[in-house]
Amino acid sequence: MLIFEHSRPGRRAPSLAPATAAAVDDIPAEFLREQPPALPEVSEMQAVRHYTRLSQKNFSIDTQFYPLGSCTMKYNPRACNSLAMLPGFLARHPLAPVSEGQGVLACLYELQEMLKDITGMQAVSLTPAAGAQGEFAGVAMIRAYHRSRNDQARSEILVPDAAHGTNPATATMCGYKVREIPTDKQGDVDIEALRAAVGPQTAGIMLTNPSTLGVFERRIKEIAQIVHQAGGLLYYDGANLNAILGKVRPGDMGFDVIHMNLHKTFSTPHGGGGPGAGPVGVSSHLEPFLPVPLVTRDGDEYRWVTQQERPQSIGRLSAFMGNVGVLLRAYIYARLLGREGMHRVAEFATLNANYLMKRLQAAGFDLAYPDRRATHEFIVTLKRQAKQQGVTAMDFAKRLLDFGYHAPTTYFPLLVPECLLIEPTETETREELDGFVEAMCQIQQEAESNPELLHEAPHTQPVRRLDEVRAARELDVRWNPGA
Amino acid sequence: MPFVPHTEQDIREMLAVIGVDAIEDLFDEIPAGLRCGDLGKVPAGMSEQAVTRLMSRRAAADGEPLCFIGAGAYEHHIPAAVWQIVTRGEFYSAYTPYQAEASQGTLQLIYEFQSMMTALMAMDVANASLYDGASALAEGILMAVRSNRKSKSLRILLPRNVHPAYRHTAAAIVGSQNIELVEVPYDEAGGHTALESLATHEGEDIAAVVIQQPNFFGVLEDVDKITDWAHSNGALVIAVVNPIAMALLQPPGRWGAAGADIVVGEGQPLGVPLSSGGPYFGFMCARQQFVRQMPGRIVGRTVDRDGRVGYTLTLQAREQHIRRSKATSNICTNQGLLVTAATIHTALLGGEGLRRVALASHANTRALLDRLAGEHIRPRFNRPFFHEAVIGSALPWSQLLGPLYASNLQPGYELAQDYPELEDCLLVCATETKTPADLDLFQSHLARVIDEQTTAGCPVQPKMA
Numbered sequence: 001m002l003i004f005e006h007s008r009p010g011r012r013a014p015s016l017a018p019a020t021a022a023a024v025d026d027i028p029a030e031f032l033r034e035q036p037p038a039l040p041e042v043s044e045m046q047a048v049r050h051y052t053r054l055s056q057k058n059f060s061i062d063t064q065f066y067p068l069g070s071c072t073m074k075y076n077p078r079a080c081n082s083l084a085m086l087p088g089f090l091a092r093h094p095l096a097p098v099s100e101g102q103g104v105l106a107c108l109y110e111l112q113e114m115l116k117d118i119t120g121m122q123a124v125s126l127t128p129a130a131g132a133q134g135e136f137a138g139v140a141m142i143r144a145y146h147r148s149r150n151d152q153a154r155s156e157i158l159v160p161d162a163a164h165g166t167n168p169a170t171a172t173m174c175g176y177k178v179r180e181i182p183t184d185k186q187g188d189v190d191i192e193a194l195r196a197a198v199g200p201q202t203a204g205i206m207l208t209n210p211s212t213l214g215v216f217e218r219r220i221k222e223i224a225q226i227v228h229q230a231g232g233l234l235y236y237d238g239a240n241l242n243a244i245l246g247k248v249r250p251g252d253m254g255f256d257v258i259h260m261n262l263h264k265t266f267s268t269p270h271g272g273g274g275p276g277a278g279p280v281g282v283s284s285h286l287e288p289f290l291p292v293p294l295v296t297r298d299g300d301e302y303r304w305v306t307q308q309e310r311p312q313s314i315g316r317l318s319a320f321m322g323n324v325g326v327l328l329r330a331y332i333y334a335r336l337l338g339r340e341g342m343h344r345v346a347e348f349a350t351l352n353a354n355y356l357m358k359r360l361q362a363a364g365f366d367l368a369y370p371d372r373r374a375t376h377e378f379i380v381t382l383k384r385q386a387k388q389q390g391v392t393a394m395d396f397a398k399r400l401l402d403f404g405y406h407a408p409t410t411y412f413p414l415l416v417p418e419c420l421l422i423e424p425t426e427t428e429t430r431e432e433l434d435g436f437v438e439a440m441c442q443i444q445q446e447a448e449s450n451p452e453l454l455h456e457a458p459h460t461q462p463v464r465r466l467d468e469v470r471a472a473r474e475l476d477v478r479w480n481p482g483a
Numbered sequence: 484m485p486f487v488p489h490t491e492q493d494i495r496e497m498l499a500v501i502g503v504d505a506i507e508d509l510f511d512e513i514p515a516g517l518r519c520g521d522l523g524k525v526p527a528g529m530s531e532q533a534v535t536r537l538m539s540r541r542a543a544a545d546g547e548p549l550c551f552i553g554a555g556a557y558e559h560h561i562p563a564a565v566w567q568i569v570t571r572g573e574f575y576s577a578y579t580p581y582q583a584e585a586s587q588g589t590l591q592l593i594y595e596f597q598s599m600m601t602a603l604m605a606m607d608v609a610n611a612s613l614y615d616g617a618s619a620l621a622e623g624i625l626m627a628v629r630s631n632r633k634s635k636s637l638r639i640l641l642p643r644n645v646h647p648a649y650r651h652t653a654a655a656i657v658g659s660q661n662i663e664l665v666e667v668p669y670d671e672a673g674g675h676t677a678l679e680s681l682a683t684h685e686g687e688d689i690a691a692v693v694i695q696q697p698n699f700f701g702v703l704e705d706v707d708k709i710t711d712w713a714h715s716n717g718a719l720v721i722a723v724v725n726p727i728a729m730a731l732l733q734p735p736g737r738w739g740a741a742g743a744d745i746v747v748g749e750g751q752p753l754g755v756p757l758s759s760g761g762p763y764f765g766f767m768c769a770r771q772q773f774v775r776q777m778p779g780r781i782v783g784r785t786v787d788r789d790g791r792v793g794y795t796l797t798l799q800a801r802e803q804h805i806r807r808s809k810a811t812s813n814i815c816t817n818q819g820l821l822v823t824a825a826t827i828h829t830a831l832l833g834g835e836g837l838r839r840v841a842l843a844s845h846a847n848t849r850a851l852l853d854r855l856a857g858e859h860i861r862p863r864f865n866r867p868f869f870h871e872a873v874i875g876s877a878l879p880w881s882q883l884l885g886p887l888y889a890s891n892l893q894p895g896y897e898l899a900q901d902y903p904e905l906e907d908c909l910l911v912c913a914t915e916t917k918t919p920a921d922l923d924l925f926q927s928h929l930a931r932v933i934d935e936q937t938t939a940g941c942p943v944q945p946k947m948a
Binding site: 002003004013017019020023028031032033036037039040041050052054055056057059061062068074075076077084085086088091094095097099100102103106113114116120129130131135136143164166172174175178216218247248252253267269270271272273275314317318319320321322325326334335337339342343347351352358372373398401412428429456461462467468470471472474476477478 | 497509516517526527538539547552570571578591599607652655756759760763764774784785803813815817830840884915
C-alpha cells in the first residue's frame with residue numbers, strides 16, 4: 001500500500017508545521033498556485049508506521065551478509081553516524097563564515113592529508129559527490145592538462161573491456177572518444193594490444209587495480225611506462241581501493257590522477273544508493289586543475305580555497321562543498337581505525353576473500369581465474385551449471401535471497417559468462433562465510449535435483465520475480481489514481 | 484582491531500584452508516618494489532570514546548549562530564521522526580536496489596518520492612534524484628540538448644540572476660561538450676529577467692532557456708511570458724525551483740500555455756539539514772515524452788509472477804552500466820538517503836504543511852525587511868519576491884559583517900563576490916524557524932553596528948569591569 005492510499009482529506013500532523021496567516025497579500029495572484037499538490041494527508045503515526053514497515057522490506061548490511069562484488073558492503077560503524085550528526089555540524093550553513101566552521105574545516109583538512117598519504121598523491125580535493133563525479137573530475141583534469149600544454153590532438157581515452165560502465169560514460173561526458181583494450185587469459189590488460197593502441201591521440205587510460213576481475217594488475221609499471229611514453233596520463237578508478245589499503249599506493253604505481261569511493265573503502269553508508277563521496281587525488285603536475293573548493297590552513301586557521309586562487313581549476317561540481325556529512329563519517333572512520341587499522345582492512349578483506357574462494361572451489365564451483373590470488377573479491381562462473389542444469393547466475397542469485405544472503409554482483413564484469421562477483425569484506429566473521437558456502441552447496445544440489453526451485457526463486461521475499469519488460473513498456477513512474 | 488572480528492584461531496584455520504603460512508603471502512602478486520611502508524600521516528587509532536570527545540569539541544566550535552543566510556540552502560524545521568527512520572539500518576546500510584525482490588522498501592519509497600515531486604511540480608515524470616541542485620541543472624542542460632529535436636544548436640540562455648554557483652557548476656560540467664551558455668542580464672530595477680532582454684535573441688536557434696523561480700535574488704519571474712517566449716522560439720524551458728516555494732507558487736507544469744519541459748532544483752529544503760553544504764539532493768522532473776532522455780535512476784511499478792504489485796528500477800538501458808559510452812550520463816547513484824528523508828518529511832507535512840512553511844517563511848522575511856528598512860537600509864529591487872530578498876546598505880557590508888559575526892549573527896550572503904555591480908547588497912532570508920525575538924535581535928545588532936560605524940573616529944570605550 002502506498003502512503004497516498006493511507007491519505008484522507010483534511011488529516012494532518014499539526015505540531016510539525018507552523019500556524020500562520022492563511023494567505024499572503026504581497027504576492028500577486030498570477031504567481032500563486034491554483035490547485036494544491038496531491039500529496040499524502042496522514043497522521044504522524046501513520047507515516048512512521050508506513051516507512052518503518054517499508055524499511056523492513058529491505059536487505060541491508062545491518063541485517064544480512066551482503067557480498068556484493070565491487071561495492072565493498074562492510075559494516076558502517078554507528079559512531080560515524082551519530083558523531084557526524086552532532087547539532088553543531090548539522091546546523092552550519094554552507095555559506096557561513098569560516099570563523100564559524102573551524103571544527104568542520106579541521107576535520108576536512110585532516111581527511112585531505114590522510115587521503116594524500118594513503119594514496120601516495122600530491123594533493124586531494126574532497127568535493128566530488130560520488131565516484132562517478134570523481135571520475136568526471138579526473139578526466140576533466142586530464143583534458144585541462146593537455147590543453148594547458150596546447151596539446152590539442154589527444155582525443156581518445158583508453159578503457160579496458162573489464163572496466164565499470166562509468167569509465168566509458170565519463171570519458172564521453174568529457175568529450176573524448178573511447179577505445180577499449182582487451183584483457184588477456186589471466187585477467188591482466190593485454191599489453192601488446194595496449195602498445196598498439198597508444199599514440200599521439202591518447203589522452204589517457206582509465207584503470208582499476210585490482211581490476212574488476214578480482215585480480216591485481218601485475219604489469220602495472222609497464223602499463224604506466226607505455227602510456228606515459230605516448231604522452232598520456234593514467235587515471236586510477238578507486239573502486240577497489242579496499243583491497244590494497246596500506247599495502248600499495250596508486251601514486252607509487254604511476255597513476256597521475258585517482259578517485260576514491262569513501263562509501264566503499266571508508267565505510268560511509270550506501271543509503272539505498274547514495275550519498276557517496278568521490279574525492280580526487282593528483283600528482284603535482286595536475287594540482288592546479290583540482291576542482292574547488294579545497295580546504296587549506298593559514299597558521300592556525302582553516303579556510304576554503306576558491307576559484308580565484310586556482311584560475312586553472314576545472315571549476316566547481318556542486319553548489320557548495322560536496323557531501324560534507326559523508327566526508328565527516330569517513331574522517332571519523334579513519335580516526336577509529338588509525339594507521340594499524342588501515343593495514344588490517346586490506347589484510348582481512350583479502351583473507352576473507354581467499355578463504356571463501358578456496359572453500360567454494362573445494363565445494364566444486366568453477367573460478368574464473370583459478371590460478372590467481374583473490375584480492376578483496378573473486379569471480380565464480382556458473383557457465384557449467386547453465387549448460388548442464390539450465391540454471392543461470394540470476395537463478396543462483398535469487399535463490400540466495402531465500403537463504404537470507406544478499407546476492408553477489410551478477411553479470412558483471414561482462415567478460416565472464418554467468419558470473420558471480422563475490423566480495424565478503426573484512427568485517428564478516430568466518431561463521432558467516434561458512435554459512436554462505438553451505439547455502440551455495442545446497443543451491444547446487446537443488447540445481448541438480450529440482451532446478452525449478454531456482455527458476456522460481458525467490459520464494460520468501462515480499463514479491464517474487466518482477467515483470468521488468470512490463471515495467472519498461474507500460475511505464476508507471478508515479479501514483480496517478482485518475483489514470 | 485576495530486571492526487575485524489577474527490580470532491587468532493580463525494586466522495590460523497583460514498590460512499590453512501587457503502594453504503599459505505601468513506596473511507602477507509596473499510599479497511605475493513603485488514611486485515615487491517611497489518609495496519608501501521607505514522602511513523606516517525595517518526594518526527594512531529582511537530577508541531570510540533576518544534573520538535566522541537574530539538568530534539563533540541569540533542562540533543561545538545562551529546557554534547550556534549543566528550543565521551539569516553539562504554542563497555540556495557534553507558534552515559527549516561525537520562520533524563524528529565524523519566532522521567530517526569532514515570537512519571534505521573535497513574535504509575541506512577542498504578545498497579542500490581539492484582535485487583528488486585530484496586529492496587522493495589527502497590524501491591517503493593522512491594516511487595512515492597517520484598509521485599510527490601511530480602505532484603509538487605505538476606509534471607509527468609521524475610527521476611530518483613541527482614547529486615544536488617547545481618549538478619541537476621547541468622544534467623538538465625545536457626538533457627535539453629538531447630531532447631530538443633527542433634533545435635540544432637548547443638546554445639542555452641542562462642540568466643545572470645540564476646544562482647551563481649549553479650552557473651559555475653553547469654559551465655564546469657557541460658563545458659567539454661561544446662555547449663554555449665549565454666548570459667541574459669537582469670532588469671536593473673526589478674532584478675527579474677525582462678522580456679526585452681530575451682527579445683535580443685529573437686529568431687536565434689536556441690536549445691533551451693533556463694528560468695529560476697524565485698530567482699537567486701528571491702525575486703519572482705514572469706514565468707508565463709518567458710515560457711511562452713521560449714516555446715515560440717523553438718527552445719525548451721528548464722525550470723529551476725525551490726520545492727517548498729512550489730507549495731505556494733504556480734508550479735512549472737502550469738507555466739505559460741504549455742508548461743516547462745524540464746524541472747530541476749535543490750531538494751535540501753525538504754527535510755535535509757544544512758550540514759555545511761551536503762549531502763543534499765537534486766531533483767529532476769520532465770514531460771513524459773522526454774523520459775528516455777532523463778539521466779539517473781527511475782523506479783517503475785509492475786507486477787510479479789503472481790500478479791502482485793511490486794517496484795523495480797526501469798528504463799535501465801539509458802544508464803552507464805548498460806549503455807557505457809552511449810549512456811545519458813555517467814551517474815550511477817542517486818542521493819538515496821536524502822530522498823528517503825525528503826519522502827518521509829513530505830508525507831509528514833503534506834501539501835498544507837509545506838504551504839504553511841512557505842507562508843511563514845515569507846511572512847518572516849517580509850517582517851524582517853519592514854524592521855530593517857530605514858535611513859541606511861533599503862530593499863534593492865522593486866518586484867514581488869518569495870521568502871528571500873536583497874537589501875542595499877548605505878555602508879559597505881564588508882565593514883558591518885565582522886562585528887555582526889562577532890555578535891553571533893550571520894545576517895545574510897554578501898552579493899559583491901558574485902555581482903560586483905551589487906556592491907553593498909546583502910541577500911537575506913528568514914524562514915519559519917525565526918521568531919519575532921530573533922528578528923528584533925537582527926534589527927538591534929544591525930542598528931548598533933551601523934551606529935558604531937557612522938560615529939567612526941570615536942573608538943569604542945572599553946566597558947568597566
